[in-house]
Amino acid sequence: MNSKTVIVGGGFAGRQACRALRGADTEIVLFDPRSSTVMLPALPDLAGGWLDEKLLYSPLANLLPKNVRHIQKSVSSIDLNAKTLTADGQTFAFDKLLIAAGSVTDFRGFNQHREQIYHLDSLETALHIRNDFVNYLRRTKQPHIVMAGGGYTGLELAMSLYYRALAENKPCRVTVIDPAPDILPFLPEAKRQYIKTFLARTGATILPGQHVTGFDGQNVTAGNQTFENGFFCWAGGSTFAIPELKGTVARLGDGRLKVNPDLSLPNYPDVFAAGDSAAVEQNGQILRKAINFAWYEGKCAGKNIARHYRGKTTKPFRPFDAGWVIPLHSDSVGQLFSRIWIKGKLGLRLHYFMCGFRNTCLANFAGFVRIAAKLFKEVSHD
Ligand SMILES: Cc1cc2nc3c(=O)[nH]c(=O)nc-3n(C[C@H](O)[C@H](O)[C@H](O)COP(=O)(O)OP(=O)(O)OC[C@H]3O[C@@H](n4cnc5c(N)ncnc54)[C@H](O)[C@@H]3O)c2cc1C
Structure with missing residues (x-):
């Protein structure tokens, strides 16, 4: 194994990518500061005290394929040209990258208290x-x-x-x-x-x-x-979760990365984005931020990275909107x-x-x- 694939974010998209990649001939490294999953759509009910928080999470260690190395750190910066990322002040190199770090609250510059x-x-x-x-x-x-x-x-x-x-x-x-x-x-x-x-x-x-x-x-x-x-x-509103991204990328106002039909980034064929990090277009419209899309985008991006390693051409993501x-x-x-x-x-x-x-x-x-x-x-x- 002489290549390294890095996945940033172990949410709905990142976990599916890990699974899709498990048989690929590459070292797989996942960066995520969390040790567990979170069922985000149930957060309003949790905030109102209507359900037990235990229903919303389970340990990532139980869900990731055995060949995934989970580094429990938050990525603060990615340099697409240098093919490196920074987490906790340390620099890590990658051959292929999936950006699947979800999104965080956007305060739109409101900074009072x-x-x-x-x-x-x-x-x-x-x-x-x-x-x-x-x-x-x-x-x-x-x-x-x-x-x-x-x-x-x-x-x-x-x-x-x-x-x-x-x-x-x-x-x-x-x-x-x-x-x-x-x-x-x-x-x-x-x-x-x-x-x-x-x-x-x-x-x-x-x-x-x-x-x-x-x-x-x-x-x-x-x-x-x-x-x-x-x-x-x-x-x-919500915005891109990684503080710094160096490279020539096209983005939406909320920071989402515009992607090719196979979810790779224009200019960076070895870099993919999925879930809330990606702006995926269907019939001229950008898909909304949703679990189902994140899930299948992560799976598609993982499979496409695996195809790269096998020297095969990638396949386009075909969204299906269940509702x-x-x-x-x-x-x-x-x-x-x-x-x-x-x-x-x-x-x-x-x-x-x-x-x-x-x-x-x-x-x-x-x-x-x-x-x-x-x-x-x-x-x-x-
Ligand atoms: C309150 C709320 C309600 C919602 N309700 C619905 C709903 O009803 N139906 C629906 O379909 N969708 C809903 N969504 C949206 C849905 O949850 C997201 O679209 C989905 O979780 C996106 O998946 P993801 O994998 O892109 O990101 P996430 O599931 O958010 O996972 C991102 C992962 O990346 C990690 N991460 C973040 N920053 C970094 C970093 N810098 N370095 C490393 N790792 C990082 C996080 O710890 C997390 O594990 C809701 C979202 C919220 C917040």
């Missing part, structure tokens, strides 16, 4: 919210969730916390602030109205076309309004196979079933199937 702003992109951030929100409810007379971001992460988190507050007998106001003209802009009008009607029943206020302009550690300002003593969460659901604790909207609309409990059940199906061990699968069957205890908000 950032350490006191809650955000949701990892197990740790979800547990932080879970612990602090219950304390916030206990000490606050008129609790108020102030959410920057009216995308799916912001709304899912807001509703999970809203229902937690109801369950604790501390009804809570919700305000969602978003610079876009409306929430969930990718939805057709009728579906957006469905979500807005549901949110209106919870008393949530949506402030479209507004930016958060100030946060002094306690009070949030948006335009000419100030929200005092709110529980301030930021869900204003998506936006779970809002007691209601939902989703679409299957790009044509069948679903909503309500059916959507919730499918979401939790998929959290189990794409999970990594039988116990976690069984736990999510149980949630899909029973859902959460209903709390009336009337």
